[in-house]
Amino acid sequence: MVYSFLLLKIMHELSIAMGIVKIAEDETAKVKENTVTKIELEIGQLAGIEIDSLNFVWESAVKDSVLEKAIKEITIIPGKAKCADCDTVFYLENIYDSCPKCNSNFKGILQGKELRVKALEVI
C-alpha cells in the first residue's frame, strides 16, 4: 500500500516535470539553442507539489532533454490568503487553514498556487 501510494505521488510530480521539460524544449527551440545551464522555477506552497518528489523524478524526467545538464533553482512562494469575513491577510501552510483572527473558512487565496517556469539560462 505504501509503495503504491508513493508511486502515485511520484507520477504526479513526474507529469509536472514533463511539463517543465516541454516548456524548456519549446522555448529553446524558438531561439535555436539546445543546452540549458540553469532553470528558475517558482512553486507555490499550496500548489500541491512536493519538492522532494519533484527532485526525486527530476533526473529521469530531464534525461536526454535540453535540461539534462541544467541547475534547477526553485523559489518557494508562501501561501497567503485574505479572509472573506474580516479582511485579515494571513499566511497559510495548508489550503484548509482558517482565519487566525475570526476562524472563518471563507477566504480568497492571494498567492501560493503558482507553478511557473520563470527563466532559462542557455549557452
Added chain:
Amino acid sequence: MCGTCGCGTDDNGPTILKPGEQPHNHVHEHTHDGIHFHSHEDAEHNHQHKVLKIEQDILQNNQVLAARNRGYFEAKNIFALNLVSSPGSGKTSILEKTLADLSAEIPFYVIEGDQQTLNDANRIDALKIPVIQINTGKGCHLESDMVYNAVKKLNIKDNSVLMIENVGNLVCPSMFDLGESKRVVIISTTEGEDKPIKYPDMFHTSDICIINKIDLLPYLNIDVEKLKNYALKVNPNLQFFEVSATTGEGMEAWYNWLKKNLI
C-alpha cells in the same frame, strides 16, 4: 503524439476507443544507422550565457485547451461534469444509476478515464449511452487534450449532459482542468471522515461532493457530519448529496440538481 502514424498515442500514452474498437498494434521500427562520434578534447569552451525570461505557467497548455473545451461546451449548451474520486468510491455505479434513471429525459454522453481496460465503457455501453473510453496508460489523470480528442469522436448533440469520469485518484486530477462546467468529487462512507483534509486539493477545486454508500452506515464507524465539516473547512462552498447508488436512496436530490442546471 506518435511521429510515425500520427495517431496521438505513444507507447505509454493515452488511447481513445469506443466499446468494441481494438487498439491498433503500436510497434514501429526504429533504425539507428546513424553513428555519432563525440569528442570533447577542446575543454575550453567559450560560454556565453543568455537568460530567457519565460514566466510561463507549467500547466498552461492544459489550461488553454481546457478553456477551448469550455467554450465549445457553452456554445452547444452542454453541461459537462468532471467526476473525481479515489478508486472504488462508486463513480461508475453512481453514473450507471443516474443514466438508467434519467436517460429517458436527458440526452447523456460519457467519457470514461482509466489506466487500462474498456470495462467501464462497456458498462455504460450496455445502457445504450454513447461512450468513449480514454486509457491513459501510465498516466494518473485525464488532461484537457484527451477530452478534446474524445469529444471530437463522440459527436455530442446540443443541450445535453457530458459525464467525464476521471481516473480514480484523489491527487493528480485536481490540478488538471478539463473544461468542465462543474467538478464533482465522490467519497464513500467506507473511506474515513478525514479524507477531505488528507487530500485537500481535490475538495478545494470541486463544486459538488457526493457521499456514496450511505446504505452501509449502520455497519460503519463513521461520522458523516464530521466528514462534511472537514470538507467545508477545505471548501466552504461545497454542496453535498448523500446517496446510495445501490439502493437509490438520496439520488432524487442529485437528479434535481442535475435537471436544474440544464435549463
